[in-house]
Amino acid sequence: MxxxxxxxxxxxxxxxxxxxxxxxxxxxxxxxxxxxxxxxxxxxxxxxxxxxxxxxxxxxxxxxxxxxxxxxxxxxxxxxxxxxxxxxxxxxxxxxxxxxxxxxxxxxxxxxxxxxxxxxxxxxxxxxxxxxxxxxxxxxxxxxxPADELGLGYEYLVGRFADDSGHTAQEFYTNRTIVQLMTELLQPKPGESIYDPTCGSAGMLISSVAYLRDHGQEWRSVKLYGQELRPLTASIGKMNLFLHDIREFKIVQGDTLQNPYFVHDNQLQTFDVVLANPPYSISEWNREKFENDPYGRNFLGTPPQGRADFAFFQHILKSMDPKTGRCAILFPHGILFRKEEQQIREKLIDIDILECIIGVSEGMFYNSPMEACVVICNMNKPAYLKDKIKFIDARNLHVKNGNHNDLGPNDIETIKNAFLSEESIEGFSNIKLCSDLIKNNSNLTVSYNVSPEIESVLLNINEEYTKWIESKNSVESVMKKLLHK
Known part of the structure; x- marks a missing residue:
């Protein structure tokens, strides 16, 4: 046959x-x-x-x-x-x-x-x-x-569905070239625990295994964990892992903010690696409960009702192993400068676990023009980045793919090299003191921190544009629910 x-x-x-x-x-x-x-x-x-x-x-x-x-x-x-x-x-x-x-x-x-x-x-x-x-x-x-080929075919089908389904793709699918970048930067190791609190179809967990396979390392010893709100999407994630011949995993269905599943001795379970693309800027979440969170996930502050981004962010930080933990999160660019979250950012900068912020091209979110950023945190930052944060402006690195943008292999390599380098690259990457960032209203906008003389004029425009996009998405979400009642 x-x-x-x-x-x-x-x-x-x-x-x-x-x-x-x-x-x-x-x-x-x-x-x-x-x-x-x-x-x-x-x-x-x-x-x-x-x-x-x-x-x-x-x-x-x-x-x-x-x-x-x-x-x-x-x-x-x-x-x-x-x-x-x-x-x-x-x-x-x-x-x-x-x-x-x-x-x-x-x-x-x-x-x-x-x-x-x-x-x-x-x-x-x-x-x-x-x-x-x-x-x-x-x-x-x-x-x-063979399992690896069927797994690739299944991922292909997931991607085609995302192209076909419009805005709902964001609920279960993250641009796979961004996922590859995130995995390359975190470099998972054999035997580590890897967690995705909003795992969708499990693409990030699968990417971690693929990284080990591609580098000729033992991959069956990694422990994979994920939680997903939507029952069907959680099921697709399980099927996806099985079809990739991955057996050691735990995917559960549930609301990560409301009822985190991975808890040990009344504390959040911690992991070596966390990869995530949380639902961006959702407004329907239990802010009051989070304000009195039994797991201490509001240690940087309680985010505004209209945006739960920093609720997911703090959940992820609390889920990182205090010694080996590192995370990569795909966020809308607005979390870097919105005024109502300034105090949260200030505390985040002050605890000195932010390692790198990467601005990526618009169009990386499916069917949304919003610019995105990849945020890297590390409980054991490199010595040269102590009390500092690296910024990489990769907004111009992308290839067009239908109705969205992708990162090409050379783009990923360019970003990775800048991430690993201890030197700044003029116009592309820069290293800033945490104290200077706090003095500047804890503004973490990538373009501003890489090329401030060019971007300072555009900062307010970008902020208003981001607010408009988020407001537009919120209205669309409400209308969608009303039409389906």
């Missing part, structure tokens, strides 16, 4: 999306396609394992079906082939099969989500049968499609 090529795999996956795409909105078809692909994969791998066990046991069917021979148990009545041969009430049959597989495998509890498979007005039998037949056209066994 010949291996499927990456282009063939991508076409196969996207053609499955196209079958559903014309029948429902982009925000909906992922609910059905991702679970079905994962379902098909684990059934095909089960068959492959069964065939291997039959050869090993001289055709002993009882031995071949034993759970020890399989990564996941597939009850005979829940196998993909049974669904494929179902002609009526296909959605009901799928729903029952998925529940049986979850019941038979503790690791898969809740992984398929709660999609409305039995809604025939949305999923008539004919549509489901067309999709099942298409997915049946390729065997997703390890021999035909």
């Amino acid at each position: 010949s291996k499927i090529t990456i282009p063939e795999l991508e076409k196969y996956l996207w053609d499955g999306a196209v079958i559903l795409r014309g029948k429902m909105g982009a925000g909906s078809y992922k609910n059905y396609l991702f679970p079905l692909i994962f379902y098909k994969r684990i059934c095909d791998v089960y068959d492959e394992e069964y065939a291997t066990a039959m050869i090993e046991s001289d055709n002993d069917e009882e031995y071949a079906a034993m759970g020890d021979n399989h990564r996941f148990v597939i009850p005979p009545e829940a196998h993909w082939n049974v669904i494929r041969n179902t002609s009526v009430d296909v959605g009901t049959a799928i729903s029952k099969a998925l529940k049986k597989i979850e019941a038979a495998n503790r690791d898969l509890s809740g992984i398929f989500g709660d999609a409305a498979w039995t809604n025939k007005s949305r999923l008539p039998d004919e549509l489901l049968k067309d999709l099942i037949e298409h997915l049946s056209s390729v065997t997703l066994s390890n021999e035909v499609c």
